[in-house]
Amino acid sequence: MLALATIGFALTFWAWALLSPLGASLREQLSLTAFEQSLVVAVPVIVGSVGRIPVGALTDRLGARRMFPTVALLTVLPVLYLGHFADSLAGFLVGGFFLGLGGTTFAIGVPFVNSWYPPERRGLALGIFGAGMGGTAISAFSTVQLAEALWPSFPFDLVAVVLVGYAVVSYGLLRDRPDRQVPSGSMLSRLAGTLRMGVTWQLSFLYAVAFGGFVAFSVYLPTYLTTQHGLERGDAALRTAGFVVLAVAMRPVGGWLSDRMRPDGVLTAAFAALTVLAVAASFEFPLTVARTVVFLGMAAALGIGTGAVFALVARLVPAERVGAVTGVVGAAGGLGGFFPPLVMGLVYGGMHDYTVGFLLLAATALVAGVFTAIVVHRRVATGA
Template identity: 35%
Template sequence: MTVEDAQTSTRWRAYLALGLATVAMIVCFMSWSNFAPLAGELAIKFHLSVSQRTLLLATPVLLGSIMRIPVGILSDRYGGKKVYLILMAFILIPLLMITKVHTYGMLLVAALLVGMAGTSFAVGVSYASVWFPPEKQGLALGIVSMGNMGNAVAALTLPSISTSYGFNMVYYFLMVLTVILAVLFAIFCREMPVDKTKTVTGALAVAKESSTWYLSLFYFLTFGLFVSFTNLTPLFLEDIFRVPQVTAGLYAALFAGLCTVVRPIGGAAADKWRPMQMLQWIFIGITVFAVIITLTFSNQSLFIFGIVGAGLIAGFGNGVIFKMVPYVLQGNTGAVTGFVGALGGLGGFFPPLLVGWIHTWTGSYRLGIVLLALTGLVCWYALWRRFIHGDVHIVK
């Protein structure tokens, strides 16, 4: 084999790993976000209040966020392929449980366990990043992060499957998809290079880096907005504007799809221009669109415009932020991804709970959106104080 043939083979394996890691994440995210597009049906089936619905939507996000840290560390130490396959096998358990439960309490247990599907983000990013040089990682990480598209695919397909074939068929469908992707991943992907001398203590050293926590804060806003609004959009539209479940699911799919598509564009832009400068405008844009949403609760078209606008900017910001992740502590990408991804996931956990509580107290969702605008301003100030006005730099 010539040097050129070897390089071509290496590139092919890299793109195959990137492609299958992305598709596997899409399937995992479909399971992770399965409750949102079916929230109306679940509310009827289990007689749920608004606060119970929002707790159900938030529960998978909790475990899927917290467990990104150890799963990211395991991927760095033992290899992303092994961890991915074990994860997909585990997801089958709660998917099957959901078809058997008859009480709200057991549904919450299944929701907690299916949250492990959200850790696929830490595995996918760790696995995909090792095949590409630093100058191409922004785009590569943006592409693999398009696995977030699973939220959109779930919103687009699951309500129709439930309406046409029954509630349980949704979960049989998800189980079949998961098995198919696990088989493809096992056959066609090779294991990533790992450093088995790494220790958990060494991996946790990323927590000592202040930049890890700043990126976590920024991702708390951008990715948290993506997860929260993907889950809450059907609830908002059904409750405020009386939109049917399937139609609300289509709007949620549009939101999640657009947010995901712009993510690699943000990563590619961060390969060429200064990421921190772009983040200033991202945080300002999120704040502006949040204000627009608060003023349009009586106009469905403008309300949707505000949600989609905020999501597009947040999706772009997700790509920009993850361009910087491999530079925080090189060689521990999985660990940094786990920390940043965990905080970002928690950004999708707390808002639905707050929105549910606020609605219970006030009868309105408006105050929850005001809190989003305030979070945007906090992130902008932290960015300006630390990285724009200050002398700290992650990517030169």
């Protein structure tokens, strides 16, 4: 069940990230400004994020066996539209809006995986599932290369075929835990109850910083590398894929560490490392080995942080509310990734420099680390 959920998450995230590697090409093709280019790649992020709220609540009620194949099939439609029919800024914004549906499957998989594992193993299990966010790496590695080697719509055609295949397989093989707790009441009443829980808002803030940082880099790093350091698009896409792969690989590590020590301590350390590394990145020295190490260090910190946040979800949230809470927390994480690319685009458009953007990241990570060390530490210690 864990393998099926992880594969489904990776494939739908692959679809969700299709536009990001093409940002530079779309800018030339459609004569976009830096802000418009950022908007095109950011729209699927915000829609996929907000969409996790109803999808998480529906998963609590309907189960993953219904939700995974349904969302996979629905995502095929915008994928094909973008590959064959979108030819303007408005067209790509509309297609990107519906492509955001692919980003909602996170809220399906977390409660599903959580239900199959005992508390002492949930950190690692959720970390392994979370590694499915490596679907963005598949996109970074393959989209530009396949479009140039074959034909422009081929990456979209391939993803559509793969999603249909997964929908069929998952409907036949996925099984919800027989004794899973199905919540009562309407979706709106359950959502209102979820929003009244203080832990929902606390975890949402932390995930907005950790996962939001990952999403922002995976979306905007190709643009940063081409504009600031003059790399070719293919080279920038491959380097971004390396960043994503490391962050993905470290997510299970964050969950594993959280199973063996306090997850709030793991998260505090991750935010502390991110603060220091973001300050280092603000000094715009050439793209040498040292600068590469700085960016890879940020990838590792973000990956560990995302794993630790959902170890906290498994520890602090009642089982019957995990889907609803995951929807809200996951939405916050995606929204956290929506704004930084826009900020970076505006900063570069006005100053032709990214220093301010990295300093803002450092300040945000510092606040999140202090909040974790004080407020979340107290909640974990008391079990409240």
